Structures are given as C-alpha cells and as structure tokens.
Amino acid sequence: MEELKVTFYLKKNEERADGTVPILGRxxxxxxxxxxxxxxxxxxxxxxxxxxxxxxxxxxxAATNKELDRISLDIHSAYKDLLAKKETVSALEVKNAFQGISSEQETLVSFYGKCNERFYEKVGTNRKVETYKRYGVALNHLKNFIRQKYHVKDMPFQALTPSFVSSFDLYLRADLKMALGTVNNIIGRLRSVIKSALNDGLLRKDPFNGYTFDYPQIVPKFLSEKELEQMMNTPLPKPNLNLVRDVFLFSAFTGIAFSDIRNLTQKNLLKAEDGIWWIHSARRKTGTPFHIPLLDLPLELIAKYRGIAPNGRLFPMLSCSKTNINLKKIASICGIERRVTFHLARHTxxxxxxxxxxxxxxxVRELMGHRDWRATQIYAHLTNDKVSEDMGRLQERIGNKFELTDNKMAEVVISTPQIKRTKRMKP
Structure with missing residues (x-):
C-alpha cells in the first residue's frame, strides 16, 4: 500500500483586499x-x-490550523474508505471522494431506498405492492436502529462490519421482541441490498460473512382428517359462518390461496375431453400459472354459489381479516382446539x-403453482396415518425375503502388510 501525503501551501499571487491569501492543498x-x-x-x-x-x-x-487538520483528517478517512473497496487508489479518486464528487460515496440508507424504488418498478408485473410495502417497513426498522445505536441518520458502506449485522439482529430480537421468522425476513431484505452493493462495487468485504440465519423448526400447519371432518359436519348458526366455511373447504380441496379464489370467475373453469372440470389461473403473488382438476366437493360448492357473486366471480368473499375472525369462531364451534387461519386450508x-x-x-408442486419444489416442502407434510399405511404396504411387499438366521457368525481375519482388521461373515 502506497503512503498518502497531504500538504498545504500558499498561493501568494492571489492576495485579497484584507491581505490574506488562499491556502491550497496537495x-x-x-x-x-x-x-x-x-x-x-x-x-x-x-x-x-x-x-x-x-x-x-x-x-x-488557531482557527486556520483547526480547519486544515479537519481537512487532512477527512482526506485520510476518504482514502481509507476507498482502500476498503479497491486494491489501489489514485490521488484524484481521493480528492473526488473527499469533495463528495465520487458516486462511490454511496450510503446504506440511501442505497437501500434506491433498491426499494427499483423493486417498485416491477410492481404489477411480477411483484406485489404489498411486498414493496414490507420492504419499506424493513427499511424503517433499519433507520431506527442506526439512529438509536450510532446516533446518525445514515452510514457509509465501509462502516458495515459483521458486528453491525449481528447488532441489528439483536436489536430486532431483544429490543423489538420480534418473532424469528420476522427477524429473518428483515435481515434477509438487508442481505439482498448488501448483495446489490457488492455487485455494484460499493463494498469490498461482505459484512454478512459468518452470519447464519436461525430458522425455526417447521411445524406442520394443516387440519387433520378428523378436524377436517369436524369442520365439514358441524352445523353452524349464521350464514356468514357457512359462507366462510365453504370457501375454506374449497381451498382445502383445491389448494388455491385466498387472494386467488377472490379473483376466480366462470372464465377460469374449463371442461376437458374426459369430462373433468379444471380451473386454469395464475398466482396473484408470483404470476405462476396453475391448473387444478376439480374434485366433487369443490364442484358442489361452485354450483351452490353460482350467480350470487358479482362480476361472474365464483364466490362472494369477505375480507381476509373478517374471514380469519370467523374461522376462529368456526373452530370454537367445531371443537377444534387450536388457531385456525385461512392459510391452513392450503396446507391441508x-x-x-x-x-x-x-x-x-x-x-403437488404443479397443482399449487410453485416455481420451486422447496416451497412445496414447506406445505407438504406426511400424516402419521399415511406413514403407517406406507410401512404396512412395504411389509407386504418384502414378505419373508429377509430373514435373520440363528447361525453363529464366523470370524475371519484379513491381513495386509500394513492393516489388520476383523470382518464377520456367515460360514
């Protein structure tokens, strides 16, 4: 690394009226x-x-020397920042950075905001405005953290270290008492911004080095067959509760998400040559197409509400929040002793x-409109009854193919010039 030298000298041929001359730097x-x-x-x-x-x-x-010392310190700081991103730095680059000319003097909050705006440009094509809003919430948490921890409004990228990331993680968990999944979402969005900064050359070292996401254990979120039967067969006292249950059951027997059911119309229904009715649509969340053959129960529910919903839609729908409030009431009436939300239908x-x-x-991945089978794994869990059934079939298949004999095992010693080991085998 070459040494940085900052010197000051007078430009004597430009004396001002008060007798002072300008000081130039080199x-x-x-x-x-x-x-x-x-x-x-x-x-x-x-x-x-x-x-x-x-x-x-x-x-x-004293005032002159104080200002020159400040300038010298700022120049050395700019040089240090540039070295964190590049192997070699020129005097001109340091000058531009010191004077705020260099575009590389990007800061975290400012760059994060630009990333969010680039994301917003995709809204309506392959991104949802709700997701954009969540990115804005994540940025606000980061701003609050920087103000509380460092007492500044923004930070240069060069100030980001692994300890910064771990401190932000701790702030979300300990100070804001956030759940692990929420912490991962917010930290994950910061990770995306850091990756963009690395790709743009704004950072030389990744502050996420050594950081690991602490994923919670995935707990199956679906109704058991018994709970599903309870919901289907228990009489409900109010029309709204019956409507909510019917839409929930439609999702449980098709896998279609709440927002996608809301958009279904008669145009999404198509009868195949073999007489099977299908629903053809695309996920509102990702735009991924899905094609689902309809079982008898979903067909009955479509027939039940035909012509009731406006604009040719298949079902009259309540809001998602009101639907979940009613599902809580339905679960209580049906004797289901756990929290039931509409999304459990998709898992079921x-x-x-x-x-x-x-x-x-x-x-299952194709039916649910997933791009990646790993997303399906989050939803798909084998029930104990299915495991027991499969193992019973396995026992029938293997029958008496594998039997344990009572013959004693004979000991054979295998010797080589360097290794001696014992192997047991049948006589």
Whole structure:
C-alpha cells in the first residue's frame, strides 16, 4: 500500500483586499498527485512553509490550523474508505471522494431506498405492492436502529462490519421482541441490498460473512382428517359462518390461496375431453400459472354459489381479516382446539388431500403453482396415518425375503502388510 501525503501551501499571487491569501492543498499517493482549494485564507506572515501550518497562538492562526487538520483528517478517512473497496487508489479518486464528487460515496440508507424504488418498478408485473410495502417497513426498522445505536441518520458502506449485522439482529430480537421468522425476513431484505452493493462495487468485504440465519423448526400447519371432518359436519348458526366455511373447504380441496379464489370467475373453469372440470389461473403473488382438476366437493360448492357473486366471480368473499375472525369462531364451534387461519386450508390440501393420498411431490408442486419444489416442502407434510399405511404396504411387499438366521457368525481375519482388521461373515 502506497503512503498518502497531504500538504498545504500558499498561493501568494492571489492576495485579497484584507491581505490574506488562499491556502491550497496537495494530495500525493505514489506517483499520482493532485491539487485542490481548501477555501481557507491566511495572512502570509502567519504561515510556516516547513510545517505547512500557521504559527503563533492567535485566534486566526488557531482557527486556520483547526480547519486544515479537519481537512487532512477527512482526506485520510476518504482514502481509507476507498482502500476498503479497491486494491489501489489514485490521488484524484481521493480528492473526488473527499469533495463528495465520487458516486462511490454511496450510503446504506440511501442505497437501500434506491433498491426499494427499483423493486417498485416491477410492481404489477411480477411483484406485489404489498411486498414493496414490507420492504419499506424493513427499511424503517433499519433507520431506527442506526439512529438509536450510532446516533446518525445514515452510514457509509465501509462502516458495515459483521458486528453491525449481528447488532441489528439483536436489536430486532431483544429490543423489538420480534418473532424469528420476522427477524429473518428483515435481515434477509438487508442481505439482498448488501448483495446489490457488492455487485455494484460499493463494498469490498461482505459484512454478512459468518452470519447464519436461525430458522425455526417447521411445524406442520394443516387440519387433520378428523378436524377436517369436524369442520365439514358441524352445523353452524349464521350464514356468514357457512359462507366462510365453504370457501375454506374449497381451498382445502383445491389448494388455491385466498387472494386467488377472490379473483376466480366462470372464465377460469374449463371442461376437458374426459369430462373433468379444471380451473386454469395464475398466482396473484408470483404470476405462476396453475391448473387444478376439480374434485366433487369443490364442484358442489361452485354450483351452490353460482350467480350470487358479482362480476361472474365464483364466490362472494369477505375480507381476509373478517374471514380469519370467523374461522376462529368456526373452530370454537367445531371443537377444534387450536388457531385456525385461512392459510391452513392450503396446507391441508398439500398434506392431507394430496400427498397423504399418494400424489407425488412434483405433482403437488404443479397443482399449487410453485416455481420451486422447496416451497412445496414447506406445505407438504406426511400424516402419521399415511406413514403407517406406507410401512404396512412395504411389509407386504418384502414378505419373508429377509430373514435373520440363528447361525453363529464366523470370524475371519484379513491381513495386509500394513492393516489388520476383523470382518464377520456367515460360514
């Protein structure tokens, strides 16, 4: 690393009316050199050429030296920041960085905001405005953390270290008492911004080095067959509760998400040549197409509400929040002793209706409109009844193919010039 030298000198041929002359600065790194104006003025009689500073204890001399020291410190700081991103740095680059000309002097909050705006440009194509809003919430948490922890509004990328990331993680968990999944979402969005900064050359070292996401254990979220039967067969006292249950059951037997059911119309229904009715649509969340053959129960529910909903829609729908409030009431009436939300229907379809009935995971992925089978794994869990059934079939298949004999095992010693080991085998 080449040494940085910052020196100051007078430009004597430009004396002002008050007798002061401008002080110029010079930045030298190896063979590269550049000059700049300090916008500081001094009386020539106070200037010491050798030290490059004003002499004496007068107020003008002290004020001049204080400003020159600040400039020198800022230049060294800019040089250090640039070195964190690049192997070699020129004097001109340091000058531009010090004077705020360099585009590389991007800051975390500012860059995060730009990333969010780039995301917003995709809203309406392959992104949802709700997701954009969540990115904005995540940025606000980061802003609050920086203000509380560092007492500043923004931070240069070079100040980001692994300890910054771990401190932000702790702030979300300990100070804001956030659940693990929420912490992962917010930290994950910061991780995306950092990756973009690395790709743009704004960072040389990744502050996420050594950081690991602490994922919670996935707990199956679906109704058991018994709970599903309880919901289907228990009489409900109010029309709204019956409507909510019917839409929930439609989702449980098709796997279609709440927002996608809301958009279904008669145009999404198509009868195939073999007489099977299908629903053809696309996920509102990702735009991924899905094609679902309809079982008898969903067909009955469509017929039940035909012509009732406006604009040709298949079902009259309440809001998602009101639906979940009513599902809580329904669960209580049906004797289901746990929290039931509408999204459990989609999990129930993946686990109880399809996978546990022998439908392959790849087929379930297509039915649910997932791009990646790993997303399907979150939904699809085998029930204990399915595992027991499969193992029973396995026992029937292998029969008496594998039997344990009572013959004693004989010991045979295998010797090589370097290794001796014992192997047991049948006589």
């Amino acid at each position: 930045i030298r790194i190896g063979k590269s050199m550049v000059q700049f104006s300090t916008k500081v003025y001094v009386i020539p009689s106070l200037w010491d050429v050798k030290s490059g500073r004003a002499v004496g204890k007068s107020k003008p001399a 379809y993946a686990s109880v209706i399809t996978l546990s009935q022998g439908v392959p995971l790849d087929t």
